[in-house]
Amino acid sequence: MAKGRELKGRIKSVENTRKITRTMEMVATSKLKRATDRVMAARPYATAIAETIANLYSPELAERFPLLRQPATIRRAAVLVLTSNRGLAGAFNANLIKEARATIAKLEREGSEVELHVVGRKGVGFFRYVGRAVATTRTDLGDRPSATDASSLVDGLMDGFIRGQLDAVYVISSRFQSVLSTPPASERILPVAAPEVKGARRDYLLFPSAEELLTQLLPAYVRNAVYRALVENEAGFQAAQRNAMKNATDNAGEILTNLRRTYNRARQAQITQEIAEIVGGAAALE
Amino acid sequence: MLNVSVVSPERTLFEGQAESVVAPAFDGEVGILSHHAPMLTLLGSGRVRVRSAGGEQQFTVAGGFLEVADDRVRVVTERAETV
Numbered sequence: 001m002a003k004g005r006e007l008k009g010r011i012k013s014v015e016n017t018r019k020i021t022r023t024m025e026m027v028a029t030s031k032l033k034r035a036t037d038r039v040m041a042a043r044p045y046a047t048a049i050a051e052t053i054a055n056l057y058s059p060e061l062a063e064r065f066p067l068l069r070q071p072a073t074i075r076r077a078a079v080l081v082l083t084s085n086r087g088l089a090g091a092f093n094a095n096l097i098k099e100a101r102a103t104i105a106k107l108e109r110e111g112s113e114v115e116l117h118v119v120g121r122k123g124v125g126f127f128r129y130v131g132r133a134v135a136t137t138r139t140d141l142g143d144r145p146s147a148t149d150a151s152s153l154v155d156g157l158m159d160g161f162i163r164g165q166l167d168a169v170y171v172i173s174s175r176f177q178s179v180l181s182t183p184p185a186s187e188r189i190l191p192v193a194a195p196e197v198k199g200a201r202r203d204y205l206l207f208p209s210a211e212e213l214l215t216q217l218l219p220a221y222v223r224n225a226v227y228r229a230l231v232e233n234e235a236g237f238q239a240a241q242r243n244a245m246k247n248a249t250d251n252a253g254e255i256l257t258n259l260r261r262t263y264n265r266a267r268q269a270q271i272t273q274e275i276a277e278i279v280g281g282a283a284a285l286e
Numbered sequence: 287m288l289n290v291s292v293v294s295p296e297r298t299l300f301e302g303q304a305e306s307v308v309a310p311a312f313d314g315e316v317g318i319l320s321h322h323a324p325m326l327t328l329l330g331s332g333r334v335r336v337r338s339a340g341g342e343q344q345f346t347v348a349g350g351f352l353e354v355a356d357d358r359v360r361v362v363t364e365r366a367e368t369v
Contacts, residue, residue, distance in 0.1 A: 041297040048293060048362045052326065052353060147295040147364060202355060207311065207327035213351060216328055220350070220364055227295050 004270070007263040011256065018252035024088065025245035028238050031143060032179065035235035038144070039176055042224075042231055049221050050195040055202060056210045056217070057194040064211065067158070067192050067218045071167040074112040078135070078157050078166050079104055081116065082173040082229060083123030084237040085139055090247075092174065092182075092240035093122040099184035100172045112167070119153065143234055150227035154189070158222055161190045173229040174236035180243070182236035189225045192218055288320050289358045290336050292345050294366040299345055304338040307359050309352050316352070324355040333369065334361050344369035 062068045081100040083093045100116075100123075107114050115135040118124050124137045136156075141149050160166040169190035174182045206213060290307055292300040307318045310332030331348035350363025 038296070042295060044291065044298050045293045045295045045362060048353070048360055052351065052362070056326070150295075202324050204353075204355070205323055205325040205327075207325070208313070213326060213328055216349065217351065223364070224295050 004263060004266050007259060007266065011259050011263065014252050014255050014259065018249055018256070021245045021248040021252060025242055025249055028242035028245055032235065032238035032242055035143070035231065035238045036176070036179075038231045039228075039235050042228055046224055046228060049217060049224060053214065053217055053221055054195040054197040055204070056206075056214050057197075058210075061211060061214060062194070065214060065218060066162040067190065067222065068194065069161075070191050074107065074110065074167040076113045076115070076166055077107050077168040077170065078115050078117060078160065079107070080153065080157070080169065080171045080226075081118050081120075081123050082171070082233045083118070083120030083126075084233075085121040085141075086241075087122060088244060089237055089241040090244035092237055092244075093120075093126075095184045096172055096174060097123060097126050099186055103170055103172060103186045107168075107170075115166075117153075117157070141230070143238075145227070145230035145234060147223070147227050150230055151223045153230075154223055154226040158190065158219060166190070171226060171229050173233040174240075176232040176235040176239070179239045182239050187225070187229070189222055192222060287357065288318065290361075291359070292334060292336070292347075292361040292363075292366060294363055299366050299368055300336060300343060302338070304336045304359075306337045307361075308335040308337075309361060310334070310347070311352070318352075318354055318359055320357050322354045322357075326351060326353050329361070329363060334366075 079100060081096065083096050087093065104114050104116070116127065116132065117136045117138075118127055118134050119138045119141060121139045124134070124139060127134050138153065154169075157166065157169045161169060168188060170186055170188050172184065172186050175185045176182055288304050288307060290300065290302060290304045291298060305319070309316055309318070310330045312328040312330045315332075316327060329347055329350050329352055332346070334345045334347050336343045336345075345361070346367050346369060347361065347363040348365045350361070350366075353360045353362065
């Protein structure tokens with residue numbers, strides 16, 4: 001029964017694979033919970049700072065802030081691509097890279113020079129493979145990115161923008177809309193697009209002055225945009241990994257059903273054949 | 287009564303009712319009681335003290351701003367720790 005043994009081996013192997021994918025699914029589920037909590041926890045700060053800037057912003061003030069400078073032509077732009085360090089997450093990284101290439105291509109068509117900053121081993125690996133020059137790479141961010149990580153990523157870019165070496169900065173990351181929807185998106189974080197005022201403006205007593213407050217708040221706003229991108233990207237990654245592993249586990253189950261059916265059929269066929277042989281043998285003796 | 291919240295980019299450190307808030311503004315401490323006029327001020331570094339009937343809670347902050355409007359106080363800072 002050579003075929004039977006071979007089938008048994010394959011059943012065992014698929015069972016083992018399913019154990020691994022199921023475990024990874026459960027790990028991703030618990031990490032996803034933590035990551036979404038962090039996305040939610042980041043919201044009050046983001047709302048507070050956006051509301052306050054919207055309240056202080058006025059077009060007359062805007063001209064005095066380098067971060068609000070709207071260059072007429074974009075000669076040089078920076079693109080910050082966030083990817084994950086690990087794989088087994090379906091098309092997660094492929095989607096981000098596709099979005100990044102589309103943004104780069106669009107900027108280059110418009111005649112700007114693009115410098116690329118890549119976060120995550122998957123993105124670094126890809127751009128090295130296609131042989132594209134990359135300005136900086138980071139692969140040391142864990143699954144709990146902090147506000148400090150965000151500022152270390154963006155402070156240099158903000159400096160470049162203020163000094164006029166860069167005319168625009170884009171961030172490519174996945175938006176966390178829900179567990180099943182984490183589309184890649186490209187967001188321009190510099191120059192800062194002032195948030196809209198919701199409802200009526202309030203008259204605040206301002207200390208020391210609107211100008212001084214904006215000087216402090218605009219960089220914080222930009223840093224927070226990057227922090228938000230980092231936490232949403234992480235949550236998106238965990239969601240993608242969970243879905244990929246869930247599909248893998250489901251598929252393994254399906255394959256197992258088929259393999260077991262084939263195995264049992266082969267076993268029964270053999271038994272039938274053996275009985276036929278015995279009956280045949282006994283008949284020959286009579 | 288004041289509705290107070292202390293938020294950093296990563297989390298909300300405090301949210302609840304309080305009688306007074308003392309915060310380190312850029313040029314010295316400010317104290318806030320209910321019916322304060324709407325105000326926005328930059329913060330320096332130091333301790334924020336939130337006093338309520340149940341006692342006092344302290345947070346160290348560095349930078350950011352404080353907003354008061356309609357008896358709602360928001361301390362919004364990039365770096366904050368509960369003491």
